[in-house]
Amino acid sequence: MIFDYSDKTNALIERLRAFMGQHIYPNEARYEDEVNSGDRWKVLPVIEELKPLAREAGLWNLFLNISAHDTDEWKGPGLTNLEYAPLAEEMGRAGWSSEVFNCSAPDTGNMEVLRTYGTEAQKAQWLRPLMAGEIRSAFLMTEPAVASSDATNIETSIRREGDEYVINGRKWWSSGVGDPRCKIAIVMGKTDPGAARHEQQSQVLVPLDAPGITKVRALKVFGYDDAPHGHYEVILDNVRVPVTNVVLREGAGFEIAQGRLGPGRIHHCMRSIGAAERALEKMCKRLKSRVAFGKPISEQGVWHERIADARIAIEQARLLTLKAAYLMDTVGNKAAKREIAMIKVVAPNMSCMIHDMAIQAHGGGGVCQDYGLASGYAGQRTLRLADGPDEVHRVAIAKDELRRYN
Missing domain, CATH: 1.20.140.10 (Butyryl-CoA Dehydrogenase, subunit A, domain 3)
Incomplete structure (x- = not known):
């Protein structure tokens, strides 16, 4: 195994380090000031100002690697995991910087899910604005009532009624829910409790403005609430979405x-x-x-x-x-x-x-x-x-x- 970085990777590392030195590190104090001024759950001007600069510098959606979906609208820069590794490391030096490059979780994982498993309609509605950095997203999997380290324990109910799914459950550590730009969540729950153990679960797309969603509270880690991104406890009470919002198929969660x-x-x-x-x-x-x-x-x-x-x-x-x-x-x-x-x-x-x-x-x-x-x-x-x-x-x-x- 040879881990020497390619010329393409070295050029991107150089460009990314220059951007970090010119725009990220000098703005760390400003970032903290904006987070701690007024309402903590808000869009930060420093992030929105830097995003266009990152796009102009060719440092956008770097995580979207080579895949079967790289020949259409959903194509990323096409980096391999090995090529992306040192770039993610550079971003990790300032925790908030990943968002500037549209490379922050859980959006990265959600974009990959939509790109790999989503329908063209789902991509058009949700992947397009996510790739453009216009909205943010959440992933609702973990639950307070069960040991969620075993994903088959998940109890949230996703019951089909005609052309709709009715969702009931309580989630927590729902990353990104605190951000006012968070518009869509991928929710994992059970559609068929009687199926084989690993085929009971499904994932569905749930708009966060759907009736029945309650943001209970922001969860803190050693006193830090991770605003304005946040990790929330969320209740889903008879939330209804079209059956076309299922990702891939029922039982594929x-x-x-x-x-x-x-x-x-x-x-x-x-x-x-x-x-x-x-x-x-x-x-x-x-x-x-x-x-x-x-x-x-x-x-x-x-x-x-x-x-x-x-x-x-x-x-x-x-x-x-x-x-x-x-x-x-x-x-x-x-x-x-x-x-x-x-x-x-x-x-x-x-x-x-x-x-x-x-x-x-x-x-x-x-x-x-x-x-x-x-x-x-x-x-x-x-x-x-x-x-x-x-x-x-x-x-x-x-x-x-x-x-x-x-």
Whole structure:
């Protein structure tokens, strides 16, 4: 396996780094000010101002890789997973920057679902404005009443009545619902509880202005509400949508979820590596700028060990992620499922560790809002649960290993 970046990738990395340096990093303080001024659930001017610049720079929808759908209106830049990996890493250095390039979750996964499984009518109504960055979307899968790490537990009812589905259930960690531009949700629930275990679930498109939808509350992670994006608890009470809103077909919900989560997991891991790099950078600058007990903190031996451990951990995680990306490109997502599971465990844990080190290096400043490390840690810690908890991935890895000895 050769992980050298192609000339095309290197050119995009250079262009993306230039954009980050000119437009993203200088606007980090403005972004925080806009989030914390007035209503927290609003459209941020800084994001909307930067989107056209990203499009002009050719840095738009970079996640849309090569697929069977790359010859029509829904074509993206056509990057492979291996080519996209370093670009997602760069975006991960500033958590909010992905939206500027229309490469943020859950929109990325929802666009892939619509592009791969959606009808032409569904694409025209929802994929087109999503690809243009005109609206945002949500994915409603997890539920508070069941262990949603096993997707077959999901209890939300999707019952057919004539030409409509009637949806009832309670969802939470519904990413993106807080954004006023969020217009459509993909909802997973059960259409046939009597079918085979993995054929009971379906996914349907539900406009968020449909009668019967109640946004109960924004959920916080260690006190952070992730405004204006947000993760909400949502009640669906006799919500009605046309049967034409089903994605692919009835009973395909689990199949779609598996197809959606593979690329989503690797995107998360790529961004985690970028977040870890930024945390290490902040840590090293802080250690060199502070003096304790008569010498710079960077000269204290304990920090040499931590810096070395951080660099080693980042490089290991990056190589494993690149291997997973390479395998996804060459043998497919299903054949690469072991590597995808491994990086989903490795990358967030690595990033949590480095954020924790950086917080320690900043002292009291590390746990407050001034350096972005406390919120960064909260985000990375969440990823140990999102798209499947560590334990589920470890079980899958172990079972795969044990099968070798049958």
